[in-house]
Amino acid sequence: MNIKPLADRVLVVPAPAEEKIGGIIIPDTAKEKPLRGIVKAVGKGTKDEEMILKEGDEVLYGKYAGTELELEGENFLIMRQSDVLAVLA
Secondary structure, eight states: OOOOOOTTEEEEEEOOOOSEETTEEOOGGGOOOOOEEEEEEEOOBOSSSBOOOOTTOEEEEOTTOSEEEEETTEEEEEEEGGGEEEEEO
């Protein structure tokens, strides 16, 4: 796969949703959308906004951030850098 986001966009691999909590298995319909993921690719930024994220960063993002895509059987989110809320250290 060879995807290069444009401008201030980043490609994120979302963390998998939790399968069970305390021994209770959660059905697919009740799973919450994960709000964290790993940055897979970044654009070059814009003249007004420098790209501060880099590949491999673990990030938190908003519940409705980004556009979901599926490529080669893997799920991704593509979003603007400004949709990322924090980088986990």
